Amino acid sequence: MHRPVEVSLGSGTYPFWSCFKAEFLKAFATRLPQIAYAAIFGLVFLFVFQAYHMGGLNEILAEEGHKSMYYAVGLLLFRTWDTLLFQLFVLSSTVYLTLQDSQTGMIRVVCSQPFDRASLALCRLTSISAHAALFGLAYCLALVAWTTAYSGLSGIGAHEASRVLLAWCYTIVQTASLAGLGFALALFWRSVAAGLVGVFTSCLAFVLLLITVRPLASDATRQLVGQMAVFNSRLPVRMLPLPKLWIWINPNEPVPIETQLGFLLAAVVTPLVLCIPALVHFSRRDITE
Numbered sequence: 001m002h003r004p005v006e007v008s009l010g011s012g013t014y015p016f017w018s019c020f021k022a023e024f025l026k027a028f029a030t031r032l033p034q035i036a037y038a039a040i041f042g043l044v045f046l047f048v049f050q051a052y053h054m055g056g057l058n059e060i061l062a063e064e065g066h067k068s069m070y071y072a073v074g075l076l077l078f079r080t081w082d083t084l085l086f087q088l089f090v091l092s093s094t095v096y097l098t099l100q101d102s103q104t105g106m107i108r109v110v111c112s113q114p115f116d117r118a119s120l121a122l123c124r125l126t127s128i129s130a131h132a133a134l135f136g137l138a139y140c141l142a143l144v145a146w147t148t149a150y151s152g153l154s155g156i157g158a159h160e161a162s163r164v165l166l167a168w169c170y171t172i173v174q175t176a177s178l179a180g181l182g183f184a185l186a187l188f189w190r191s192v193a194a195g196l197v198g199v200f201t202s203c204l205a206f207v208l209l210l211i212t213v214r215p216l217a218s219d220a221t222r223q224l225v226g227q228m229a230v231f232n233s234r235l236p237v238r239m240l241p242l243p244k245l246w247i248w249i250n251p252n253e254p255v256p257i258e259t260q261l262g263f264l265l266a267a268v269v270t271p272l273v274l275c276i277p278a279l280v281h282f283s284r285r286d287i288t289e
Contacts, residue, residue: 016123023127027097033131036093037138040086044142047080052150061151069144069151070160076143077167086139087178090132091203094182095195097128102190117283125183125275129176136175140168173267180271187278 027033051057061071080086144164185202189195 019119019123020127020130023124024130027127027131030097030100032093032096033134036089036135039089040135040138041142041145043085044080044139045146047083048076048143048146048150051076051079058150069148069153070156070164072151073144073147073164074167076147077171080139080143081171086135086175090135090175090178091182091199092196093135094128094132094179095186095199096192097131098124098183098186099189099192099195117285118279121187121279121282125180128183129179132179133172133176136172137168139175140171170263173263177267177271181274184271184274184278187282 057072057075181203182199185199186195189198
């Protein structure tokens with residue numbers, strides 16, 4: 001008979017897969033993911049519609065000698081991502097899914113289960129990051145689907161398709177990383193409203209810190225600080241394996257992430273480091289409120 005994988009953390013032992021599945025399905029039961037998928041496809045369509053019918057994207061691509069989806073999807077990815085709407089939605093959803101049971105008092109029931117709070121938080125972090133990764137996948141699918149509907153698939157071979165898929169991977173990892181960041185910051189608060197204010201204020205404060213510190217730092221320090229670009233919600237523009245048609249993007253704009261190591265530091269290490277004090281706080285927090 002198959003036995004669930006058990007992970008030991010602190011003094012508790014728990015079936016990780018069962019806990020992850022319960023947290024994932026609990027988030028799914030809120031109907032937030034289903035609404036998100038429909039909203040993502042609808043909003044991406046509005047951006048694509050505006051780009052082709054009002055922004056003259058077809059004419060711009062024709063002037064450059066490119067008409068296929070492969071050349072349009074990169075521009076639309078940067079254009080939609082830089083609005084920050086998707087990132088704000090991911091952060092807001094993460095805060096809600098992290099704090100919903102704390103606000104209703106169900107956190108006392110959850111923490112009475114036979115595993116420690118750090119284990120619970122780890123399961124919740126994993127499940128919320130999984131939902132965020134699915135949001136990122138839906139975002140990429142919607143972008144490619146609507147762009148293909150307008151530009152078609154002519155000129156798309158195995159090489160171009162593999163590069164689009166690699167760009168998807170960067171975007172999905174960045175989205176899951178943003179959820180991890182929101183989760184770590186949300187653990188310091190008790191209610192959803194307080195969590196939203198705290199998370200957005202923290203991100204804004206760090207962005208202001210970046211703006212202040214980077215011009216005064218050396219090149220090496222500036223590059224290191226730039227690795228925290230997950231706070232800026234910037235995609236690794238120069239790393240994405242898509243055609244660099246800098247039509248709607250300022251080519252002289254500094255891009256903080258340009259290496260694989262920089263991307264890993266920003267997308268993986270930063271949220272994990274922030275989770276350490278958050279887990280310590282959550283483990284010691286009074287839940288009798």
